[in-house]
Amino acid sequence: MLQFREYKKDKMGRRFTKDEKVLALSLYKRGPRAYRLLRKIFVLPSPITLSRMVSRAGIKPGVNENIFVQLKKRARKMKPDDRLCTLIFDEMALSPHFDYSKKRDDIVGFVNNGHETRNQIADHALVFMIRGISKNYKQPICYTFCSGSTKKDDLAVLIKTLIRKLNSVGFNVLATVCDQGTSNVSAINSLIEQTKMEYVKKGEEMRNATFEIDGNEIIPLYDVPHLLKGIRNNLLTKELHFKIDGVEKVAKWDHITQLYKNNPTYKGIKIIKKLTENHCNPEKIPKMKVKFASQIFSNTVGLNMGYLAGEF
Incomplete structure (x- = not known):
């Protein structure tokens, strides 16, 4: 119906519904080059239109509740084994600069963990995502802007918060995966030490080099590359x-x-x-x-x- 409705219209006069844009976005994410070829054959929204739609999503640094609402809906339709996943996180370097967001009337480029914005220029982004174990899927769930590397205490709190949020919406986190960065190793060791202290308080011996969040055992892994x-x-x-x-x-x-x-x-x-x-x-x-x-x-x-x- 989209093709019949918009075919004879001028390119600048075409209008698309939200569902049509979402469908087009799913095609675009499969392969931008293939999408550009499809646009020569079919009437589809331009990449700029799709980019504007994504920008209106308003995904801010820190834990975004909208993402977990959608994950909860998705988890209800998944099998128990398909909900098994790993929590992956890594930092990437950014070119320090500032951008002005006219829509939000805000300057982007400072250190921001979702709770507070510090008067420091951000030069790294910390990104968290989940990856399926028995089923192949991946979904970014959180990001923050930081200066240098994230402090181990802040990173440990973020890991615990995200694992609890994922468990609450139906996913089962079995392991964490990260590189051997100093902050990553320190945060993982901190979580292991906290678990050991809990075992000592209960008078029990901790046998594995793992950590627990609300009674769920999490295996810390370092990526093979x-x-x-x-x-x-x-x-x-x-x-x-x-x-x-x-x-x-x-x-x-x-x-x-x-x-x-x-x-x-x-x-x-x-x-x-x-x-x-x-x-x-x-x-x-x-x-x-x-x-x-x-x-x-x-x-x-x-x-x-x-x-x-x-x-x-």
């Missing part, structure tokens, strides 16, 4: 001592360098073709690229290193 980079960075400057069948062994970065220099070939073809100087030379390694760490610890590199070790 950062763990891989952390292991690689430690191996660059330190040796790894371990035992195999009671025999003590040592792993060090020189072994990776030797493998690269003595890369085995078969009829002129390198066996480990992805191992380059960007993987092995500490001065040329892109420290933020995950693939250069994951490929070092790949099955191909491990098998060839074991083969060469057995030969010598």
